[in-house]
Amino acid sequence: MQKNVIRIIGVPIDLGAGRRGVDMGPSAIRTAGLNERLRQLGWDVEDFGNVEVPVQEELEIKDKRLKYLPEIVKVNEQLHLMVSEAMKEGVIPVILGGDHSLGIGSLAGLASDGRHFGLIWFDTHGDYNSLATTDSGNIHGMPLAVANGIGAPELTSIGGEHKKISEENTVIIGAREIDPQESEMLHQSKITVFTMRDIDQLGMQEVISQGIKIASRGTDGIHVSFDLDVIDPEEAPGVGTPVLGGITYREAHLAMEHLADSGLVLSMEVVEVNPILDNRNKTAELAVGLICSVFGKRIY
Known part of the structure; x- marks a missing residue:
C-alpha cells in the first residue's frame, strides 16, 4: 500500500462535449504546475501521461443520439483499467479532463473488486441524461446516469454489468441547470442534490x-x-458550458478544505477545463489550486 502517492492520469477527450477545446485541459492543468505543487505538499507524484483518444476530425458520427459512442466506450474502458490498477496498488488516482464523459470510466474503475465508495459530484448540471432524455446526444451529460445503470448497454457494461455507485452515498453539489426529464429521474432516485439555492x-x-x-x-x-x-x-x-450564478472561488476552496480535513478522499477527477475559452490559463490554475486544497494545502 503506497499511501503517499498520487497518480496523474490525463484524458484529453472532447468527444462527449458539444464544444471543442476541453481535450487540451490535461495539458493546461499540467502547465499550471500541478505535479510540482503536489510534490511541494509532500506527495510522491507519478504522471502516467494520457489515455489515447482519437481526434474528432478522423471520426464519423454514427448515431446523433449517442455521438461518438464506440470511441467513448474505448476510452472509458482504458481509463477503467488504469483507475482499477491504481486502486489495487494503493495509490490515489487524480484524473484530468477532458469532458465529463470520462466519469464513466473512472467510476467503473473505482467500483472494481466490489469497492463501496461515496461520490460527491460538483457540477452545474445533473449529468443524469440518457438516450431516452437527451436532446443533444452529447455523452458528457450522461455519466452519472450510466454509473447508476441507466443508459446504453455499451456504456453501463464498462467494468461489468452492475451499478458503479450507491445512490444513497451520491451527492450532487452546485446544480443550477438541470433538464426537466433529468430532474424527474433524479427525484425518483435516492441521490442527494444540493442546488445553488441550497448553498x-x-x-x-x-x-x-x-x-x-x-x-x-x-x-x-x-x-x-x-x-x-x-x-x-x-x-x-x-x-465549455458556462452558466451564471455558480459557486465562488472561496466556496470551492472551502469545500475542498473540508474534504481534506475528512481524510476520506480516495480519488479525484477535474473536468471540462477549456483553454480555448480561458483567460491566460486562469481556469486551469484554479483547477490546480483546488486539487492542492484537497491534498493538504493550507492558508496558514
Missing part, C-alpha cells in the same frame, strides 16, 4: 458537511468529481 440558504460549510456525511456513511471513502463549470464563469471562464 445560498445553508452556506457551503453546511452543504459540504452534509455531503461528506452522506457520501461516507458505510463506505470505504469518497471520490470527488469536480466539473469547473460549477464555479461562476467570472472566476472560471475557461469551461
Whole structure:
C-alpha cells in the first residue's frame, strides 16, 4: 500500500462535449504546475501521461443520439483499467479532463473488486441524461446516469454489468441547470442534490458537511468529481458550458478544505477545463489550486 502517492492520469477527450477545446485541459492543468505543487505538499507524484483518444476530425458520427459512442466506450474502458490498477496498488488516482464523459470510466474503475465508495459530484448540471432524455446526444451529460445503470448497454457494461455507485452515498453539489426529464429521474432516485439555492440558504460549510456525511456513511471513502463549470464563469471562464450564478472561488476552496480535513478522499477527477475559452490559463490554475486544497494545502 503506497499511501503517499498520487497518480496523474490525463484524458484529453472532447468527444462527449458539444464544444471543442476541453481535450487540451490535461495539458493546461499540467502547465499550471500541478505535479510540482503536489510534490511541494509532500506527495510522491507519478504522471502516467494520457489515455489515447482519437481526434474528432478522423471520426464519423454514427448515431446523433449517442455521438461518438464506440470511441467513448474505448476510452472509458482504458481509463477503467488504469483507475482499477491504481486502486489495487494503493495509490490515489487524480484524473484530468477532458469532458465529463470520462466519469464513466473512472467510476467503473473505482467500483472494481466490489469497492463501496461515496461520490460527491460538483457540477452545474445533473449529468443524469440518457438516450431516452437527451436532446443533444452529447455523452458528457450522461455519466452519472450510466454509473447508476441507466443508459446504453455499451456504456453501463464498462467494468461489468452492475451499478458503479450507491445512490444513497451520491451527492450532487452546485446544480443550477438541470433538464426537466433529468430532474424527474433524479427525484425518483435516492441521490442527494444540493442546488445553488441550497448553498445560498445553508452556506457551503453546511452543504459540504452534509455531503461528506452522506457520501461516507458505510463506505470505504469518497471520490470527488469536480466539473469547473460549477464555479461562476467570472472566476472560471475557461469551461465549455458556462452558466451564471455558480459557486465562488472561496466556496470551492472551502469545500475542498473540508474534504481534506475528512481524510476520506480516495480519488479525484477535474473536468471540462477549456483553454480555448480561458483567460491566460486562469481556469486551469484554479483547477490546480483546488486539487492542492484537497491534498493538504493550507492558508496558514
